[in-house]
Amino acid sequence: MTRKRNFTPPQKATLHDVAAKVGVSPRTVSRVVNKEGGFSEATEARVMEAITELGYRPNLLARGLITNRTNTLAFIVPNIDDPFFPEVAQGVQRASLNRGLSMFLAVTNGDPAVERELLDRMISQAIDGAILFPTPGAREHLKDLAEQGLPMVVIDDVVDHPSIACLRSDLEHGVELAVEHLRSTGRRTLGMIANRSSPPRSRRRERTFRSLEGEAAHVIRADATYDGGHRATVQMLRDHPEIDGIFAYNDLTAIGAMDAARSAGRRIPEDLAVVGCDDIAMSARVSPGLSTIRIDRERLGTEAVDLLARVGPGEGERPAEPLTLPVELIVRQSS
């Protein structure tokens, strides 16, 4: 392959270049860059000057190769169409920047194989840690990775391993609040739209709902999307027309449910009350406004980064019990 590049390849400056310019050894420049100490103020000044003059930037690959740290973390989400995840990502990035970290964001579309592929690649990139909403069936794989020394934070799932920290929203309490609220407004028969692709052992909303509603609980599992909620509701209202209150896995699902219910001729909230979960921005905007369980998404992100730092290298502490963040019931017009 012929190289047709005709402008000067803009050689990046290295420690050596800076050192040569100042007349010291690269090691001394390195010391200045990393503020290790062991240099005079005069030297420091001259080095700093040369650095700005040459536009020197440390090569993080070389540094990472030897220190085994890259100041980089991965944040892995099942999807990005649901505004919930970008908002958590916002929190993750903010907290990362505060700690001098960069964030890789990746989307799995709920596919464990994709998750695996992404994590493998991230490991090759020598990330310092990963924060993720695990896909179903990922537990063993995650333990493998942890075994290889990758610090991780899993959100809304529990994996028992010394270098995996767990972070959760208090969904159990959220579901209680939702059901209690629906009951208190006189609803007699409740249905729930659960998430088809939740990891089986972490169907916490569904489990709590069932425990509150008993054996006859009406639960349909659907995709955690607008369409999933729509379709599930059509079926639910057809099979059990007596249902007059729905708790949905998340707000997108709930909004789909509301639209489906109205198409089926139900008035909201008169004939059917709907409560969602997350409190995405959209929920306050739809009509009628969607009642929901609010999760503090920004905080979820920042806490995840904090936790990750705590399971990271240098900290021998075993991560404590899963950290649980509180939730809040927001009542709007849909219930």
Place this chain on the structure above:
Amino acid sequence: MTRKRNFTPPQKATLHDVAAKVGVSPRTVSRVVNKEGGFSEATEARVMEAITELGYRPNLLARGLITNRTNTLAFIVPNIDDPFFPEVAQGVQRASLNRGLSMFLAVTNGDPAVERELLDRMISQAIDGAILFPTPGAREHLKDLAEQGLPMVVIDDVVDHPSIACLRSDLEHGVELAVEHLRSTGRRTLGMIANRSSPPRSRRRERTFRSLEGEAAHVIRADATYDGGHRATVQMLRDHPEIDGIFAYNDLTAIGAMDAARSAGRRIPEDLAVVGCDDIAMSARVSPGLSTIRIDRERLGTEAVDLLARVGPGEGERPAEPLTLPVELIVRQSS
């Protein structure tokens, strides 16, 4: 600092480990890993076996250090609360994965200093390229970076440099469609809510609107958010009560405008028509449904990655004219 780690440090396998196990030189293993050829099938089989057995993964830092490629790109957006950007990000990631690239996502909050900081950091990480919606005043800085050899794609702005490619939606046509549509439904006085923090030379929606409406055009600049739209509308309807049609910078702004207008006692669309821009998912859900100019966000992302590959190393071609993607008018109930 004392090391209290008590489980075996999970030494990652290297080329040397694999080589030792198989009884060949690391160079041969490298050849197999990279499918360079120059090895027998028997050797390949034994190497592959050892690789899976040891769980060997190439160290991308070491590889990048020598090849100067990391198969990594940065995608930099002004914010992530506006669903528009995550959806573009989705496209970017999908296209990236197809090409074997990883994506760094970063959010600037519209601050040029943050953008600069982020890009600098990315460069230190030796990314292969960057895709970004530039912040105002970033042009010179971007040229600096391009000069240092970073391939870039800027979206919805134009920067003239051989290693910067430009990608745009046909917003001019979009604005024409919107204004034409509002006029054709009988609106007499139009207002526009523009984006306060657009780079001055790329206020394309605003410029087109002004060129269509003439000198007396009613334009207010606001933050490109729900609240920005809300506030701008309050002011606009107070100062110019005769306005009966609004074109907003984006859908979030438009939805804010609708809410503000209704609070001010206007019926939509009877008293005031509103048209947005983007067609985010929310726009079909709000009530009344928001008419808007649809931008194919996924495609924007994938085209950006394609373009980036074309300005990347090895391709001597100067990027052609800015690539322009078509837009589409979606009429709903708000107009």
Place this chain on the structure above:
DNA sequence: GCAGGTTACGTCAACGTTGACGTTGCCTGA
């Protein structure tokens, strides 16, 4: 006046990989 310490450096090797180039051994054709 000198042991001992401190400050401000320098030297060297190593991190894991690949580019450039060298070296076998076998096959081929005239």
Place this chain on the structure above:
DNA sequence: TCAGGCAACGTCAACGTTGACGTAACCTGC
């Protein structure tokens, strides 16, 4: 029969940085 070529390796250095260690000069206290 042997020059020439090719397949299948191996060797060595380099990428840019930092950890470990060495050292010269100077200071300190007694």
